[in-house]
Amino acid sequence: MKPISRIMIAVAALALLVLLFVPIWRIDLQAPQYPEGLFIQIYADHFAGDVEKINGLNHYIGMGTIHDEMFPEFVYLPKVLIGLAVFGVLAAVWGKRQGLFAGLITLTVFGLWALYDMYKWGYSYGHDLDPRAAIKVEGQAYQPPLIGHKKLLNFDAWSTPDTGGWILFGVLALLAGVYFLELRRKRPAKPITA
């Protein structure tokens, strides 16, 4: 691979480390009684935002409370991110297209897994309701949207990537771009050397 490609791969890999410090995902809630809105930010290892307020509201409809300790993801996610970054740097040093390909696949799998994991949690969060809840709406579940907007009783909920999420998408796009360019560069060269 060209040196510039290898540098780009290294930069992309190191950018993954930023995800250890910035919020990755964000859920915004708005209701008539909450003009200023409520939000939760998901970091690699903890929640931030109005978690306590949302926990307080959820008891009316029987939703569980959320606490950092409930999520084993918060323990291993930082390690996985560091692992991915190391993998990326090694791929850059190695300089072979196969390394880049493997990194790209791993990262895509990681991203899909993360979305699936969030969906799975969101499903049980929104469906496993306390049967003694004060407010019960037949057939109503409170699963937050995976991405985009959803109306949940009096609340409008939006789920969107935060800084970290955008960085992750950026890294994926960058690696895919580098891989694509490397593929194109290599092909016309073949007949000459053959």
Place this chain on the structure above:
Amino acid sequence: MKRPLLMTGTTLGVIAGTFLLMNSLPGCRPSGTTKSVVTGDAASRVYVAPGTHDEFYNFVSGGFSGQMAVYGIPSGRLLREIPVFSVDPESGYGYSEETKGMLSTTHGLIPWDDSHHSELSQTDGVPDGKWCFINGNNTPRIALIDLGTFRTGSIIEIPNSAGNHSSPFTTGNSEYIVAGTRFSIPMGDEAARDVPIKTYKENFKGNVSFIHPEPETGKMSIAFQIVTPGVNFDLSHAGKGPSEGWFFFSCYNTEQAYSLLEVNASQRDKDFIMAVNWKLAEQLAKEGKGKRVPGKHHSNWWNHKTHSTETTVYDDVLQLDPKDHPGLLYFMPCPKSPHGCDVDPTGKYIVGSGKLAALIPVFSFEKIQKAIAANDLEGDFAGIPVLKYESVLHGEVKKPGLGPLHTEFDDKGNAYTSFFVSSEIVKWNVEKLEVLDRVPTYYSIGHLSIPGGDSKKPWGKYVIAYNKITKDRYLPTGPELTQSAQMYSIDGDKMELLLDFPTTGEPHYAQAIPAELVKPREVKFFKIEENEHPFVAKGEKETKIERRGKEVHVWMTTIRSHFAPDNIEGIKLGDEVYFHVTNLEQDWDVPHGFAIKGAATAELLLMPGETQTLKWVPTRVGITPFYCTDFCSALHQEMQGYIRVSPANSSVPLTAQTVSVDAEL
């Protein structure tokens, strides 16, 4: 001798005539005058659309309500009435164990006062939005309102004072807040105080106090008092700019009358404005001059961490006698019982408003200094030098109106004076002393207020009139009518009436400030982890009940929407029960109320993170309910509990619990 009787007669005649005209001939007022003064677009200029905010806060004294009301300007909407000197059963202020102390004085708990003048704290002579002070006139006190919480932060009692009217005006950096006694009285030990009233001249003394609020905490203490001859002090204002370091007090009853003051204190053509060199007084106090004299007083301070009052009792006060310290006090003659005593934004001029006069004298600070240096005196009053009127005068505004009361300023060199008798506001130029414009007020204006209008930096957009009489301006409500204010625009050449709005109590003085200087300070809730109340329960696990002889203490919490505990048994007749209730909520605008059937101590209204204590003495055996009074959630109506009260000799064990549905299953 001048012609005092003739002057008094004429003036009284004018006043009587005005009242007669208003009372007996309302039908003779030309119809439509009141409406015609409102210009076409007035409505849009005071309209603040739903959900948007006013541009200014207006802090208005509640008069005989003893409180302070907060309005939005330009809409005139009432935002809040802050409990200050009067008990407030709605919030439990003055009823809860913690707040009773705020109203404690050497006379015991005084549940009411007559609040007159609000004054914003200043930095460099400009309102800073940190505190607002207000005076209690009846049982002399000064209160400090914290503009982060819009609550009373401290109250200090003023000793050796009787009627704290000339108060609570501030120096340019709120180093001191002043209190001048309206009534002069004899001071000292019991024998010195128990004297015939007719010995006023010999035995009665006035004084002005300089109170220091601690910048960090707002705790107040009296730095020093200056003894004066027996007169009535009315209003005051600090110098600024070139006159920084001086304070000016208007005084009347220089006749030293002690009966029928209406006539007897209106005899002299001129009373005084008293100039105090407070920098000199401060230096003397620091040097240990003056002496400590009896003057027991309370200083009450609200501790935001313990959510409780801390009262300090002082036995004496430092007094400075001007006879021992020449240069401390000067009198300047001022026509006819001056009320307003106002310093213009440049600090060069002092405007006196003789409430029975038909002119406005404007004094020059520069000339005052020259006259003092040249010893240019017309004599002395009870040993205090009296400067020559002509020597200290910048000039007089001729024929401005009748009965000038109070003057504020805009940022273009103009003054606005209220006229009670002729019921109008008159705009005039301070340098040129020329009348520029006048508008009628409905009716009989007292004070007026321009945002920042007594400071170095007026925001000269509106002038607000605080009227003494409303008559036919609003829907009638029986013999007792609403009090009212009126707002005029002053950003053009002509003043224009924009709005009438009703006020609570009698609005005396008021102050206004851009909302942007106050809004960033707002506290949304009290952090539960910073709560240091001795009986706090920081979670439901910390709730409990404990008997201490006849006293029963309950550590209770509230959160949407239940009390913990909500089933209490084992209370006996003859017990005193203290409910220490902590609101566990940690979100803005989620208060809970706590009310018990038959409680003589009103209710508690608890802000998030706050702990307050309601004392309850049961009067009968049986089950007593309690509930939340502030609609807190969709399940607010479920927020309730029961207390079982048993006979004095009962052996029901003391228990407190919240019974979950699980336990019942």
